[in-house]
Amino acid sequence: MQAVILAGGQGTRLRPLTSTVPKPVVTLVDRPFIQYMLQWLRDHEVAEVIMSCGFLAGGVRDVLGDGSSIGIRIRYVEEPEPLGTGGAVKLAEPMLDETFLMLNGDVLTDIDLSGQLQAHRENGAQATLALVPVEDTSSYGLVLLDARGAVKRFVEKPKDPIPGENLISAGAYVLQRDVLDLIEPGKKISIERDIWPKLIGHGLYGYPGKRYWIDIGTPERYLEGSFDIVAGRMPGGPAEPVAADAVVLGELEAECVVGSGARIAAGAKVGPRAVIGPDVTIGPGATVQHSVLLAGVSVGAGARINGSILAPGASVGEGAVLEDDCVIGENVEIGAGNVLTGGARIFPGVGFPDAAAAR
Numbered sequence: 001m002q003a004v005i006l007a008g009g010q011g012t013r014l015r016p017l018t019s020t021v022p023k024p025v026v027t028l029v030d031r032p033f034i035q036y037m038l039q040w041l042r043d044h045e046v047a048e049v050i051m052s053c054g055f056l057a058g059g060v061r062d063v064l065g066d067g068s069s070i071g072i073r074i075r076y077v078e079e080p081e082p083l084g085t086g087g088a089v090k091l092a093e094p095m096l097d098e099t100f101l102m103l104n105g106d107v108l109t110d111i112d113l114s115g116q117l118q119a120h121r122e123n124g125a126q127a128t129l130a131l132v133p134v135e136d137t138s139s140y141g142l143v144l145l146d147a148r149g150a151v152k153r154f155v156e157k158p159k160d161p162i163p164g165e166n167l168i169s170a171g172a173y174v175l176q177r178d179v180l181d182l183i184e185p186g187k188k189i190s191i192e193r194d195i196w197p198k199l200i201g202h203g204l205y206g207y208p209g210k211r212y213w214i215d216i217g218t219p220e221r222y223l224e225g226s227f228d229i230v231a232g233r234m235p236g237g238p239a240e241p242v243a244a245d246a247v248v249l250g251e252l253e254a255e256c257v258v259g260s261g262a263r264i265a266a267g268a269k270v271g272p273r274a275v276i277g278p279d280v281t282i283g284p285g286a287t288v289q290h291s292v293l294l295a296g297v298s299v300g301a302g303a304r305i306n307g308s309i310l311a312p313g314a315s316v317g318e319g320a321v322l323e324d325d326c327v328i329g330e331n332v333e334i335g336a337g338n339v340l341t342g343g344a345r346i347f348p349g350v351g352f353p354d355a356a357a358a359r
Contacts, residue, residue, distance in 0.1 A: 001117070003041050004050045004092050006085055007034070007060060007105035013218045016329030016347040017311055022053075023217075024105050025063040027294050027312075029229045029257060029275055030238045032063055033216065035070065036108055036229075039236055041101075042072050044113040050095055052088040054079040086189030093180050102191075104171030108225045109213040110235055111172055116207040120174040123149065126203030127179055127196070130172040132213045137161060140168040141192075143206055151204040154197065167206065170213050176203075219309055219327050226292050227273045231255050243278075250282070259295070283318070291322075300336060317354060 007024040017026050024034035041049060049072055053060050060076075067074030077091045089102055099120070101113065111130050120128035129151070131143055142155040142165055155162065169192065182195050189195070196204060212234045216225040228234045230241075242248060243260040250264040253271030259278035264270055267284040275292040282288060283301035290307045293299070297310045300318035308326040316322065317336030324341045328334065329348040337355035340346070 001044070001046045001099075001101065002048045002050065002095075002097050003046045003101035003103055004052055004089050004096070005034070005037065005103050005105045006052050006088050007054075014222060014327075016327060016332075016345055017219075017222070017309065019348055020330050022059040024051075024060050026222075027277065028108070028216070028222070029226050030259065030277075033108070034060075034064065034105065036234075036236055037103065037105070038064075038067070038070055038072055040110060041103075041113070042070075044117075046072065046101065046113075048073040048075070050074075050092045051076045052079065052092055053077070054082060054088075082188065083186070084188045084190045086183045086191035086195055087187055089191065090180055090183045090185055090189075093177065096177050096180075098177050100175055100177065102173045102175055104215075106215055106217045107171045107213065108216050108228075108234060109170060109172070109211060111170055111209050111211045111213065113172065115209075116172070117174055119149070119207050120205065123205050124203070125174070125205040126176050127199055128174040128205045128207050129196075130170040131167040131206045131208045132170045133166045133208070133210065134168055135166070137166055137168070143167050143169055145206045145208075149205050149207070151196070151200055151206050153200070167208055170209075171215070219325055222309065223290065223292060223307070226275050227255055227290075230257050230273070230275065246276075250284075265301075277312070311348075 025032040051074060053076055064074055079088055116128055116130050134140055138157055143151060144153040144165055146152045182198060183189050214221055214225050216222045229237045238257055242258045245260055246258045246262045248264045249266040250268030255273045256271040258276045261279040262276050264282045265284040268282045269287045273290045274288050277293055277295040279295055280293050280297045282299045285302040286299045288305045291305045293310045295312045298315040300316055302319045303316045304321045306323040308322045310328045311330040313331040314328045316334045319337050320334050321339045325343040326340050328346045332346050333351040335352050335354035338352045
C-alpha cells in the first residue's frame with residue numbers, strides 16, 4: 001500500500017518553531033513529528049510513502065532520506081508553488097497505484113487505517129474519509145452520513161449543534177486514482193472544498209472511528225499532543241521517561257520526560273507535564289510546568305516557565321518569567337528578569353537583554 005503525505009505547508013500557526021525548521025520534522029517529545037506518522041503507516045503495512053513537500057523541502061529530505069533507516073520507502077515531490085491539497089496530490093499522480101492513502105501532514109493519530117481500507121473496498125468507494133467525533137463542533141466542518149455510511153452533506157463550522165451529528169474529517173483518506181481526473185494539473189485546488197462535494201452520491205463514504213486524533217498545527221495543540229504522548233494516551237512514547245545519563249537533582253512531578261544529558265539542579269521543580277529535551281539545563285530554584293523545552297535550552301536560577309514552548313538553543317536568564325502560551329524561537333536569548341506572557345512569540349534573531357520586557 002502507498003500513502004501520500006501532504007507536507008507542503010509553511011506551518012505559520014506554529015511559528016517561530018517552524019521559522020527555520022519544516023513542520024514535519026519539528027521535534028515532538030523525542031523525535032521528528034513525522035516519524036509518529038511513518039510508524040503508524042508501517043504498522044498498517046504501508047510500504048511506500050510519497051512526501052509532497054513545499055516550504056523548506058530540503059530540511060525534510062535531510063532528516064528522513066529514503067526511509068531505509070525506519071523501514072519504509074520514501075519518495076518526494078515538490079510543489080513549485082502552493083497548490084492546495086488537491087494540486088499537491090495531483091503532482092504525485094504518476095507514482096500512484098490504483099488505490100492509495102492520502103494524509104494531512106500535521107495530524108497525530110492512531111486511526112485504524114486497515115479497517116478504513118477494508119470498508120473502502122467493501123463499499124466499492126471512490127473515496128473514504130476517516131472521521132472522528134468531537135465535543136465542540138463549532139470549530140470544524142461536520143460530515144453527515146446516511147445509513148449506509150455514504151457522505152450526504154458537509155456543514156462548515158455550525159454555530160449551533162446539530163443533534164446526533166459530531167463527526168469531522170480526520171485528514172486521512174483512501175482514494176481511487178481516477179478521483180484525480182477531477183483535478184486540473186497545475187491549479188490550486190482544495191480536495192476537501194472542491195472535490196469532495198462533487199463526489200457526494202458518486203462513491204464518497206465516511207469511516208467513523210474513536211481512536212486518538214489531534215491536529216498539532218497550533219502551539220496549544222502541540223503542547224496537548226506532547227503531553228498525551230508522555231502520558232501514554234497516544235502510542236509510541238519514549239522507552240524511558242528519564243534518560244539514563246540525565247542528572248535530576250530537583251523535584252520531578254507527574255507526566256514528565258527528561259532527555260539525554262539534561263541537568264536539573266537541586267531546588268528546581270519540573271512538572272507536572274513537562275518535556276525536557278536532550279542537553280537542557282535548568283538552574284536551582286527554577287520551575288518548569290506544562291511546557292516543552294527542546295534540545296539545548298538553558299533556564300537560569302529562579303526562572304519560571306509555564307505553558308510555553310522553547311525551541312532548540314533558547315536561553316532564559318535568572319528570575320525571568322514566561323507563561324500563558326509563549327513560544328520562543330531557536331537560539332533566542334531572554335535576559336534575566338524579563339516577564340513575557342499572553343502568547344508572546346519571539347522569533348530567531350530577536351532577544352531581550354536583562355530586564356528589557358515587563359508584563
